[in-house]
Amino acid sequence: MTGFALHLLRHGAPATTGLLLGRTDAAPTAGGIAACVSQAEDLGIERLIASDLRRCRLTGEAIAAAAGVTITIDSRWRELDFGDWDGKPGSTVDPDRLGRFWADPDANPPPGGERWSDLVARVEAALDAISTRPTLVVTHGGAIRAALHLLCGFEQRQLWSFDLPYGVLVSLNVWPGKRPSAQIAGIYP
Numbered sequence: 001m002t003g004f005a006l007h008l009l010r011h012g013a014p015a016t017t018g019l020l021l022g023r024t025d026a027a028p029t030a031g032g033i034a035a036c037v038s039q040a041e042d043l044g045i046e047r048l049i050a051s052d053l054r055r056c057r058l059t060g061e062a063i064a065a066a067a068g069v070t071i072t073i074d075s076r077w078r079e080l081d082f083g084d085w086d087g088k089p090g091s092t093v094d095p096d097r098l099g100r101f102w103a104d105p106d107a108n109p110p111p112g113g114e115r116w117s118d119l120v121a122r123v124e125a126a127l128d129a130i131s132t133r134p135t136l137v138v139t140h141g142g143a144i145r146a147a148l149h150l151l152c153g154f155e156q157r158q159l160w161s162f163d164l165p166y167g168v169l170v171s172l173n174v175w176p177g178k179r180p181s182a183q184i185a186g187i188y189p
Contacts, residue, residue: 079140083113
């Protein structure tokens with residue numbers, strides 16, 4: 001069975017960092033976009049997908065123009081919805097409640113927000129729709145972690161050990177099938 005390259009790129013840095021940005025539609029900085037365009041150089045992608053939120057869409061549009069590929073917008077690659085916490089600094093959220101969320105985001109979702117399992121289901125549907133051509137997805141930290149869970153088998157608690165700063169590129173070799181699997185080819189800050 002032949003695998004294919006799947007690259008997951010976290011969007012460029014937003015103007016205000018340190019916020020719980022889920023559905024909040026913050027734009028990336030020009031420097032953040034430029035850093036992502038640089039990360040995407042020489043990947044040999046044939047397909048480009050981006051979350052519909054501006055921090056991913058604008059980054060993806062710049063990469064598409066530089067790489068000469070068409071961009072597909074797919075809202076299934078959105079970040080976890082942080083509900084009542086969305087757009088707020090983590091320091092303003094009740095630390096006990098936030099700690100319970102980080103320890104088990106499925107049992108302790110943000111008030112009015114999304115469960116981890118809902119994010120995983122969205123990302124699984126998005127992964128199922130990807131063809132076996134070299135693909136770049138411009139997305140969010142939570143969606144990247146969900147993809148690593150699905151493709152590489154990492155448990156949810158293990159995923160927090162991955163440092164996924166703005167503009168990080170996670171490259172995978174994916175073997176398609178009824179239950180696709182992947183190997184991490186590299187993580188590039």
